[in-house]
Amino acid sequence: MSIKTVGVVGCGLMGSGIAEVVAKNGYSVIVREVNDEFLQKGLARIRASTQKAVDRNKITVEARDQLLARIRGTTHLEEFSECDYVVEAAIENLNLKKDIFERLDSITRPEVILASNTSSLSIAEMAAKTKKPDKVLGMHFFNPVPVMPLLEMVRSFMTSEATYETSRALGKALGKQIIVAKDYPGFIVNALLVPFQLDAIRFYENGMASKEDIDKGVRLGLNHPMGPLELCDFVGIDTVLFIADEVYNETKDPRYAAPPLLRRMVAAGYHGRKTGKGFYEYSK
Numbered sequence: 001m002s003i004k005t006v007g008v009v010g011c012g013l014m015g016s017g018i019a020e021v022v023a024k025n026g027y028s029v030i031v032r033e034v035n036d037e038f039l040q041k042g043l044a045r046i047r048a049s050t051q052k053a054v055d056r057n058k059i060t061v062e063a064r065d066q067l068l069a070r071i072r073g074t075t076h077l078e079e080f081s082e083c084d085y086v087v088e089a090a091i092e093n094l095n096l097k098k099d100i101f102e103r104l105d106s107i108t109r110p111e112v113i114l115a116s117n118t119s120s121l122s123i124a125e126m127a128a129k130t131k132k133p134d135k136v137l138g139m140h141f142f143n144p145v146p147v148m149p150l151l152e153m154v155r156s157f158m159t160s161e162a163t164y165e166t167s168r169a170l171g172k173a174l175g176k177q178i179i180v181a182k183d184y185p186g187f188i189v190n191a192l193l194v195p196f197q198l199d200a201i202r203f204y205e206n207g208m209a210s211k212e213d214i215d216k217g218v219r220l221g222l223n224h225p226m227g228p229l230e231l232c233d234f235v236g237i238d239t240v241l242f243i244a245d246e247v248y249n250e251t252k253d254p255r256y257a258a259p260p261l262l263r264r265m266v267a268a269g270y271h272g273r274k275t276g277k278g279f280y281e282y283s284k
């Protein structure tokens with residue numbers, strides 16, 4: 001199947017990054033947000049990100065302009081009837097995603113593959129809402145999408161070989177390096193990352209070390225670009241809690257049991273960079 005137009009559901013942090021990378025690689029993109037305010041914010045994020053790429057000599061001004069011209073924003077999911085492939089990057093709420101998959105199933109042509117960018121939710125449950133569960137899989141990108149080289153593909157027990165092969169070819173065409181995981185809570189990367197982040201939070205909560213030293217230890221001792229608490233702020237403290245709870249609820253594995261501090265921070269609005277405060281403070 002030839003893919004020319006890709007639909008991206010959601011223009012938040014992940015959806016805007018996915019739209020940027022897809023358009024950068026020559027595909028037309030239709031990106032949908034729930035309302036015009038969110039859509040305009042998302043499109044502005046893409047403009048800022050591509051401007052940064054121009055400033056750092058990663059792409060030319062002409063290439064940036066062509067990239068932006070290939071992206072069309074909408075608030076109507078019905079426009080995805082034009083799409084040859086769809087990546088869903090809405091918020092991490094399984095019921096919402098199931099509704100989106102049900103709607104996409106009736107809007108898109110029968111042969112169109114429906115992928116989810118979910119970081120931990122069940123691909124099979126989303127697939128079950130469609131009449132083509134063999135054409136549903138996970139395409140999990142990493143933040144910031146234009147910079148991070150990884151794509152984690154997730155096959156449910158119903159995903160067909162043809163769906164996998166077509167999606168793998170698309171991932172390669174987007175310049176990503178691919179790993180393949182089963183549809184199991186946390187997949188590969190978050191299954192490894194989240195216990196590490198929760199341990200760092202417990203260390204800090206129990207007063208074993210300062211947050212600065214925990215982060216510095218991992219940055220300088222393990223050569224990670226960010227320490228685990230800085231990374232929590234970067235991906236969103238609420239997201240970390242969400243993934244931990246999700247994996248814990250499904251597996252009952254104590255390594256994913258959220259420390260009390262994490263839950264309290266989320267309740268108090270300390271969601272990391274996006275709210276201006278998390279383990280650290282961020283000025284606008």
Ligand code: CAA
Pocket residue numbers: 049050052053056058119141142143144146147148190225226231235239
């Ligand atoms: N297009 C192309 N290149 C771009 C770009 C764009 N839109 N925007 C930035 N870049 C390039 C920059 O030019 C720069 O390249 P050079 O070093 O060659 O100049 C590079 O990307 C890094 O950009 P910055 O200089 O702006 O940023 P930085 O050096 O301060 O690094 C960071 C920022 C990439 C976020 C780095 O701190 C990092 O890698 N942190 C860890 C990120 C991480 O772990 N992400 C995964 C989170 S987990 C997740 O996402 C999954 C989940 O399910 C929760």
